[in-house]
Amino acid sequence: MLPMMAAQPDPTSIFRLDGKVVLITGTSSGLGARFARVLDAAGATVVMAARRIERVEALAGELRDAYAIHSDLSQPNAGTELAHATIERCGRIDVLVNNAGVSNTLKTNEVTNDDFARTIAVNLQAPFELMRETARDIVDNRRTGAIVNIGSIWSMVGVGMITDAPxxxxxxxxxNLTRELAAQWARKGVRVNCICPGWFESELTRDAMFDDPNGKAWMESRTPMGRGGAADELDGALLFLASEASSFVTGIALPVDGGWTCV
Ligand SMILES: NC(=O)c1ccc[n+]([C@@H]2O[C@H](COP(=O)([O-])OP(=O)(O)OC[C@H]3O[C@@H](n4cnc5c(N)ncnc54)[C@H](OP(=O)(O)O)[C@@H]3O)[C@@H](O)[C@H]2O)c1
Incomplete structure (x- = not known):
């Protein structure tokens, strides 16, 4: 008689987020709205933030267990206030997804100091505050957690043809903030990683890249896979880095770019 084999646990269960509170910024459109649906489907309670609150509330109404918070991340202290509002509403933050972002394709000699500061406020200052407050909540309460930052191919390389220095x-x-905080918090139970997407259609990219024949041809010819990303092609990277599936992974840049940064 053959010995009884132990039942094999479902290997996909490590990607689930049941019982986790996830805070995600920039959920009124584009990648963030998609991420909120994916995190909801994976079992998380999802706290969503943006300025266009009516859109976020409509999305929350379609999800299982989701909350909408108005937040303008260009304002001083906005990241700190959003983290505190989330903890007040849901008791804690287990996973933070820093997704909100702005771009502005001005020529560099036309970029004012205010333009530069506005981009840094939304894309870097607010994510820093959100990471600091999330890590404080996790460490003070002796839990573990994950932070997923949404970078870009511009995190890893310059582009030049599209001018956006800020x-x-x-x-x-x-x-590099991802790497630094990952190193600082590696023994404290907080993992920090960064997804670096290539070109995906959204309000950010539609006009210049997907609806403009010249822009689209340039993007496709420059991308080794010869196309932009499909809406669901960031789902796997997000679930991997947000869940226990990546429990021994911290401080990485994960390009999801059709090969843009490998050449
Ligand atoms: N699409 C791509 O090809 C691509 C590639 C690489 C990286 N990314 C990154 O992916 C992230 C999402 O971009 P997307 O393509 O989905 O663009 P999108 O559709 O323009 O979404 C940007 C999101 O950021 C929010 N946001 C902008 N300014 C904000 C502010 N001051 N306060 C709070 N929220 C603000 C917007 O919400 P409100 O306007 O309602 O506030 C919106 O929900 C960004 O970080 C972007 O840099 C995108």
């Missing part, structure tokens, strides 16, 4: 500075900064 964006490049903010996304490069976000990736």
């Amino acid at each position: 964006y490049a500075a903010s996304k490069g900064g976000l990736l």
Whole structure:
């Protein structure tokens, strides 16, 4: 008689987020709205933030267990206040997804100091505050947690053809902040990682890249896979880095870019 084999646990269960409170910024459109649906489907309680609160509330109404919070991350202290509002509403933050971002394709000699500061405020200052407050909540309460930052190919390389110096500075900064905080918090139970997407259709990219034949042809010819990303092609990276599936992974940049940064 063959010995009884132990039942094999479902290997996909480590990607689940049941019982976790996830805070995600920039959920009124684009990647963030998609991420909120994916995190909801994976079992999380999802706290969603943006300025266009009516859109966020409509999305919350479609999800299982979701909350909408108005937040303008360009304002001083906004990241700190959003983290505190989330903890007040849901008791804690287990996973933070820093997704909100702005771009502005001005020529560099036309970028004012205010333009530069506005991009840094939303893309770097607010994510820093959110990470600091999330880690404080996790460490003070002796839990573990994960932070997923949404960087860009501009986190890893320059682009040049599309001029956005403030964006490049903010996304490069976000990736090295990811590495620094990952190292600082590695023994404290907080993992910090960064997804670096290539081109995905959204309000940010539609006009210049997906609806413009020249922009689209340039993007497709420059991308080794010859196309932009489909809406669901960030789901796997997000679930991996947000869940226990990546429990021994911290401080990484994960490009999801059709090969843009490998050449
Ligand atoms: N699409 C791509 O190809 C691509 C590639 C690489 C990286 N990314 C990154 O992915 C993230 C999402 O971009 P997306 O493509 O989905 O663009 P999107 O559709 O324009 O979404 C940007 C989100 O950020 C929020 N946001 C902007 N300014 C804000 C502010 N001051 N306060 C609070 N929220 C603010 C917007 O909400 P409100 O306007 O309602 O506030 C919106 O929900 C960004 O970090 C972007 O840099 C995108």
